[in-house]
Amino acid sequence: MQQEFKQSIDRALHNANLTGALGKFSEAYKVNRAKAYEGIDFEALRTTIAGLKSYAASHLDELSDLFQKNAEAKGAKVFRTNDPAKVREYILKVAQANNVKSVVKSKSMATEEIHLNPFLEKAGIEVNETDLGEWIIQLAGQTPSHMVMPAIHMTKEEVADIFSKEVDERLSSDIPRLVKVARNEMRPKFLRADMGISGGNIAVAETGSITLVTNEGNARMVTSLPKIHIAVVGIEKLVAKFSDIGPILKALPRSATAQLLTSYVSIISGPTPNSDGSMKELHIILMDNHRSEMAADPLFKEAMQCIRCASCLNVCPIFRLVGGHVFGKVYTGGIGTILTAWHDELKSSEDIQGLCIQCGACKDVCPGKIDIPGLIMEIRRRLVKEQGLPLVHKSIYAVVNNRRVFHGMLRAASVAAKPFAKGTKFIRHLPMFLADLTDGRSLPAIAAKPFRDVFKTIQQPKGLQEKAVFYAGCLIDFAYPEMGVALVKILNKAGIEVLFPDGQTCCGAPARYNGAYEVAANNAVDNIQALLAEQANYVISACPTCTVALDHEFIATFESLGQRKWLPQARELAAKTIDFSTLVKKLVDEGRLTLKEGRQLGKITYHDSCHLKRTLHADQPPRELLQKAGYELAEMFECDICCGMGGSYSLKLPEISAPILQRKLKNIKDTGAPVVAMDCPGCVMQIRGGMDQDGAPVQVRHTVELIADQLEG
Structure with missing residues (x-):
């Protein structure tokens, strides 16, 4: 398994189309997200969302009962189960009872989670994804690489190749033309479909309503054209009140795709008439699949606050390099690692949890206020508790826990490393x-x-x-x-x-x-x-x-x-x-230290250590000190993106750490500053070592050294 996992990383890292597509998106996302949230108190908004979702997680049975009561009062049929197999069987039973031959689907991670498509296809039912990204990966025979943008890993040229095979016509990579082809292919599928299947972004207990948020009109066609609509909704989507929709809708498009608002919001409260005058069949499946167990866990209950925006993927330096398929399961990225550990089993996250470098970028942008790195750390703790430590780790920690032996070995290493250092500091x-x-x-x-x-x-x-x-x-x-x-x-x-x-x-x-x-x-x-x-x-x-x-x-x-x-x-x-x-x-500030102010020391750039900025929230003091000392601060692009060190991460996954470092070195050099400062000796080790091999004439210094050089007197 470990070898297969490493091979998947290697394939991703050597896929130029993948890294290029994800790199461009992540750069644009950060800028556009900031613009989308202008004038909005993000901390206040996500505190509100975390509160209402946490309340729902603490009252799942109560809200499920209320939702079922109110939805059924409006004419919907509600089915509740913890078993993915029973979800599949229920849908097939409804399909067979109504002689369903063709199904259209709008985007649904819950149906991906239970592998619904192959199950229905095996039963002889035609299943057509109608979300553009989902249709692309269905044609490609792949799984989603992203929870919101399932085909983000593919270039327009790759999509053109896939569409060309589908329509038996050589297509160019002109996007409007490809979209037109998709529309032409989809239209007859909507018209002949006997059943529509959707997910649900929000389920409101107070009204028995489900809310669908999309950027394409396909979800409305899926839920309105066929005579039967089945919505598969994870119970983490439950909220107590209709007014709870507002804060989630405010954050979801801004966090997911950096849009001010989404193109379509559909709130479905009970069945509606079909075109022939009959009433549509509306089935809502409230699926558990270990979600209630997660909600009962005092630590992992927090993960129920996820609104499935995937902003954690959008800012993750690891996801940007390897994409979603390396994670191997339905849900990808940091939150995907957590969901895999619960919806599948803890052991399923054994390899993928190691992808997290613990930089904390995901925690900063999560509109559900989930401590994703902290929960991944807890997964690691439970894996160790369940499986024990590998022998090599036991040996290392036995040394580290004995201070005298540990320090003695470090002193010995100073002597042993001399032949490799050859008179240098490297x-x-x-x-x-x-x-x-x-x-x-x-x-x-x-x-x-x-x-x-x-x-x-x-x-x-x-x-x-x-x-x-x-x-x-x-x-x-x-x-x-x-x-x-x-x-x-x-x-x-x-x-x-x-x-x-x-x-x-x-x-x-x-x-x-x-x-x-x-x-x-x-x-x-x-x-x-x-x-x-x-x-x-x-x-x-x-x-x-x-x-x-x-x-x-x-x-x-x-x-x-x-x-x-x-x-x-x-x-x-x-x-x-x-x-x-x-x-x-x-x-x-207290006047107890005086720096040599008034001197012009030239240009300097600054790299933010992940822990200093995101945990200690102390990224401004070093900048102010350096400027007081006489340096002209030239901010580098992505100054707060991880350098790839991550403690032992650079030793365990050097193939991922290295390209992250190379990107950081380029951003430093692009400023033209002859000095880069930072407050973390680990970052110094990583970046100074990178600059040494790069040969660039850039000094890598800890802020403590630079300030000591500029003390008055």
Whole structure:
């Protein structure tokens, strides 16, 4: 399975049409989405949506009963089941009872989920998708690659080839002509259809209504022309009140396709007359398929807030590279990983959950306010709990959980790596099976003397009134000790004594992000004991990943494991923790630090670390500090898109990490700035290593070094 998964990634990465189509869309989407939300308080809107969807998830039985009562009072027939097989059987039974030979369908992910089309076709019923994208992939014999735009992975030339075979005529890739061909092909299918099948975007319990949101007129034809209409609706689409439709309709088109509003909104409340005067048969299937189990889970209940806009796919740097088919199931991207784990089984997400780089871009744009990266982390935790850790991971974490052994091995690595560094600060080539690790980027050589040793030689001024504990993290401690030296210099200038407890060790992020929460908890305990041993005003870190661990994840890890003993100390540590740039900006504003203002240091660009921007929300302090120091800030294109590092991600999936890095390097170089700054040593490692192999004359610096160079006095 793992080999097949890797092969699917390789095929996607080498499909120029795929990466080109997705790349162009994602660039345009970000700009257009921002315009679509102009004048709208997105946070307030998504808080409203999250609230009404969360309420519905907590009252599924009650709302299902009310929906059924009100829909049936209007003449609809409502069927409720948790079994996908019974959904298929119900539809076939209705079809056979009415001698249905031909079915037209509008776009429905719920019917994709239960593989309805092949089931009906096997029974001798003709099934025709009428959504343009769905029809394209039906003709191509594929599954949707996107929840809203199922054929987004295909170019117009590929579509022209598919249509040419269907109509037996050589067609050009002229889009209006292709659309005309589609219309001509669809029209007779609508007219001869005996049954129409749709999904439903919203199901309103108060009125027994279903709401369909489309950009093509096909859904209205599907629901009005045939004498029978069956709507297959997942129970996550339930809302309590008719007024709940408004906020969802406001967000759905803006988030899905960056439109101000959708072309067609159809609200169906009971059956309507057919053209011959008879009444249409309206069947509404409320499908569970483990949704109620998801709603009952205290963590995954949040996923029921999804409105199926797929904005998480639109901003995902991984989806942009590999597309949806790599995910292997019906639902794709981050939310698709979560849905696969529940609608199918946890094991089905074993490979695809590893695609998530944890950059958090999806969380920022989700109109349902779902913490998609957090839920994927929980999937990893449950997989580890169910299957155990691989032997190699057990060996690594056994070392990491023993600080003395871990640090001893890092010191030994400094000596062992010397033949590969050859007098430089980089390891540019590694032998045999390790070669992939230096494909596209160089690695930093382990420092000859770690920061913990260097720190003992630093002479700090006497009589400093405040104290700050410095948490260095592994990279600053063992690869970039000069960053730690710069931090001590800055804080000393502000009258703060820096303390460095030797007992500090790995923050546990690598273990946590691989689902090994017990290992991460042991790291957390070691660090809590070390960092709180001394009385200090602050605990400061110059690594956003480590800051997030200290400020958020120690608490979350203990809570996930039910380990309450260390929670008070974890909260005490979190209250003192602050990232480097936020603290230094505060000190500058208070007049305790003075930068050499008035100097013109030239152009600089800035790369946003994912954790600094999206979790700590501290992307502005470093920019303000650099400008105060005299740099002219030239913002790069996609400054806040992940660099591809992702901690151990660049080691596990270097084939995905590398092209993300190459895109970042290009965006940096395009600014013409000779220096790029960032606040994460992991990003420094990734981007500096990339620039080394690229050969571009661009300095890659941590903000702490640049600010230390520009202190007054």
